[in-house]
Amino acid sequence: MTPTEYEYLRKFLRDHSGLDLSADKQYLIESRLLPLARKAGLSGIGELVQKLQGAGASALVTSVVEAMTTNETFFFRDKVPFDHFRDTIMPEIIKARAGRRSVRIWCAAGSTGQEPYSLAMSLKEMGAALTGWRVEIIATDLSQEVLEKAKAGIYSQFEVQRGLPIQMLMKYFKQTGETWQINPELRAMIQHRQLNLLHDFAQLGTFDVIFCRNVLIYFDQDTKINIFNRLARQVEGDGFLVLGAAETVVGLTDTFKPLPERRGLYKPNDPRTAAAKPALAGAAPRVAVMAGR
Amino acid sequence: MKTCLVVDDSSVVRKIARRILEGLEFEVTEAEDGSKALEVCQRQLPDAVLLDWNMPVMDGFEFMGHMRRLPGGDQPKVVFCTTENNVAHIAQALSGGANEYIMKPFDKDIIADKFAEVGLIPVGQAMV
Numbered sequence: 001m002t003p004t005e006y007e008y009l010r011k012f013l014r015d016h017s018g019l020d021l022s023a024d025k026q027y028l029i030e031s032r033l034l035p036l037a038r039k040a041g042l043s044g045i046g047e048l049v050q051k052l053q054g055a056g057a058s059a060l061v062t063s064v065v066e067a068m069t070t071n072e073t074f075f076f077r078d079k080v081p082f083d084h085f086r087d088t089i090m091p092e093i094i095k096a097r098a099g100r101r102s103v104r105i106w107c108a109a110g111s112t113g114q115e116p117y118s119l120a121m122s123l124k125e126m127g128a129a130l131t132g133w134r135v136e137i138i139a140t141d142l143s144q145e146v147l148e149k150a151k152a153g154i155y156s157q158f159e160v161q162r163g164l165p166i167q168m169l170m171k172y173f174k175q176t177g178e179t180w181q182i183n184p185e186l187r188a189m190i191q192h193r194q195l196n197l198l199h200d201f202a203q204l205g206t207f208d209v210i211f212c213r214n215v216l217i218y219f220d221q222d223t224k225i226n227i228f229n230r231l232a233r234q235v236e237g238d239g240f241l242v243l244g245a246a247e248t249v250v251g252l253t254d255t256f257k258p259l260p261e262r263r264g265l266y267k268p269n270d271p272r273t274a275a276a277k278p279a280l281a282g283a284a285p286r287v288a289v290m291a292g293r
Numbered sequence: 294m295k296t297c298l299v300v301d302d303s304s305v306v307r308k309i310a311r312r313i314l315e316g317l318e319f320e321v322t323e324a325e326d327g328s329k330a331l332e333v334c335q336r337q338l339p340d341a342v343l344l345d346w347n348m349p350v351m352d353g354f355e356f357m358g359h360m361r362r363l364p365g366g367d368q369p370k371v372v373f374c375t376t377e378n379n380v381a382h383i384a385q386a387l388s389g390g391a392n393e394y395i396m397k398p399f400d401k402d403i404i405a406d407k408f409a410e411v412g413l414i415p416v417g418q419a420m421v
């Protein structure tokens with residue numbers, strides 16, 4: 001790969017997905033894109049770059065962007081954020097929303113679904129406390145491929161053994177041969193949508209809780225700031241933002257403040273930022289009404 | 294240092310498990326079947342048992358039943374680790390007193406996750 005080709009791809013990725021590659025990530029590009037180029041019948045990275053610049057490359061653009069995303073995820077990843085969800089976030093929401101009895105949750109980079117399904121299982125485990133509530137979980141991701149897998153909710157034996165307690169596997173999954181599929185009732189709690197965080201997301205409406213974990217780490221500082229500022233407009237004044245273990249707003253923006261003693265948890269700083277709520281547009285949201293047990 | 298008893302009739306599996314568990318800072322002892330494992334437990338109960346199901350002489354499920362009836366035998370965390378990967382076996386193990394269940398093949402990440410799940414190691418250690 002020539003330096004010019006590398007620079008082209010760096011800029012291309014920054015523009016399309018926000019991925020911010022340092023100057024020495026040629027090996028990463030090669031390991032991810034060479035197989036893709038071969039499969040497309042191209043001789044190598046050089047020809048791939050040429051094709052990307054030509055007309056009618058949109059399918060190729062998509063597959064290059066998706067091939068460069070890191071989709072690694074586990075059920076209940078890092079555990080602590082899900083403890084916070086159960087012990088801090090939801091008790092507060094249940095109190096604050098007792099009148100309207102509804103909660104909206106957004107998984108802003110849901111990947112193959114482990115994160116949104118972990119939230120769905122947590123909510124189920126809360127049982128009677130949420131009986132009769134309207135629960136909406138929207139899981140979005142840039143990559144169509146991971147969304148398809150998330151929608152199907154089918155996982156390998158290896159995947160269901162990462163982070164998922166065995167009791168939950170027994171309770172919420174059905175085994176079919178070598179794979180495990182999450183129950184229809186939980187699948188129905190989640191609405192999957194393709195969404196690029198670089199683009200406008202105001203049309204999603206406002207949320208009580210936003211999980212945006214392990215995606216901003218790939219972006220440069222300006223992109224992070226821009227996304228934090230736009231996320232602040234989508235979270236209720238008394239809502240929560242949850243970030244990944246290596247992510248923080250500190251030093252980047254004052255639209256959110258970290259909660260003391262609650263690692264990874266943030267609240268919007270000025271309740272007024274969420275005051276002007278855009279009306280919820282788009283297709284009728286899929287809303288699961290929690291059944292009693 | 295916490296102790297873990299690895300019970301498996303395959304010496305290869307025991308060796309792999311030992312290496313992983315020592316990496317997680319366990320002191321490891323081994324047994325090649327349920328009855329040998331029970332002898333170990335009668336001398337001293339470990340903090341954890343990584344337990345195969347199908348073994349000659351005494352299988353893992355029967356061993357667990359005997360061990361649970363020893364004085365203090367409700368204390369060790371039992372993590373099954375077996376090729377029996379169907380719902381019926383998992384349910385049987387759990388109702389018989391198992392704390393977690395690993396379906397073979399396993400690797401370091403799965404062992405770390407499952408051991409963190411039952412509180413044998415801090416969660417952070419599973420996040421490698």
Ligand SMILES: C[S@@+](CC[C@H](N)C(=O)[O-])C[C@H]1O[C@@H](n2cnc3c(N)ncnc32)[C@H](O)[C@@H]1O
Nearest residue numbers: 017069071073109111142143196197213214215
């Ligand atoms: C490492 S996964 C994190 C999954 C999950 N949140 C977790 O913490 O386990 C990162 C995900 O972000 C997605 N992603 C990358 N760039 C994105 C963008 N610009 N907009 C939306 N999603 C993006 C990737 O497709 C990938 O599925």
